[in-house]
Amino acid sequence: MAVLRKSGTGVLRIGCTPSLGLGVMPKVIRPFTERHPDVHIRLQTVGGHQLREGLLHGLYDLVLTTSEIDHPHLDVNVVHQSGAVCVMHPEHPLAARDTLRVRDLRGQFVILLNADDALHVAVQRLMQKAAVEPLATIETTYSGTICTMAAEGAGIGIVNPYVAAVFGHGLRVVPLAPRCPVEVRMAFSGHSAPSEIAEEFAALLAAHFRVRSPLAEKAGRVRGG
CATH class of the missing domain: 3.40.190.10 (Periplasmic binding protein-like II)
Structure with a gap:
């Protein structure tokens, strides 16, 4: 060396x-x-x-x-x-929006990284502050897995914009508000x-x-x- x-x-x-x-x-x-x-x-x-x-x-x-x-x-x-983004199937009911606000996650399937990840913790805090309860959450280890599940219509994923850009051809990608720093x-x-x-x-x-x-x-x- x-x-x-x-x-x-x-x-x-x-x-x-x-x-x-x-x-x-x-x-x-x-x-x-x-x-x-x-x-x-x-x-x-x-x-x-x-x-x-x-x-x-x-x-x-x-x-x-x-x-x-x-x-x-x-x-x-x-x-x-940068800021976290939401990824979803292009035909998702919320896909036409330019921005998803935390309140829009109410009653939705939300796909997140595992509970010990900093982005997961930040998103959970935003939802708690806004008194938002998703219909259900799916947790996984990799952001790429979140993107592929969202592309199959499994729910709305929340990831950093760097990985979202890789899978953008099969997803609708919009910013999350309030801004969740990355x-x-x-x-x-x-x-x-x-x-x-x-x-x-x-x-x-x-x-x-x-x-x-x-x-x-x-x-x-x-x-x-």
């Missing part, structure tokens, strides 16, 4: 959450491999806790996540902010300096997020109850 850090060639070990592995990493890895065809990339998609522990134990060169992974031994920066964090180990190739990959990630998608812009403008 010392050779890697000095030369900038060899292996780049990346960890990220599954939704970012689908919605962001392919767009950044492609131009990186064009510049560095000799670099072997190891991309692991796991949950936020595993990402934090892996970075602390030297398993990753950099991590990208929508989870909070703050730790005194990690360098963590928010590289993008933050993307990039993290490095605080024990040692990143390698040259890790720094370059981080720069490509930052450049990617500087070009905000129309969907993310729209979600960011939504306010109110």
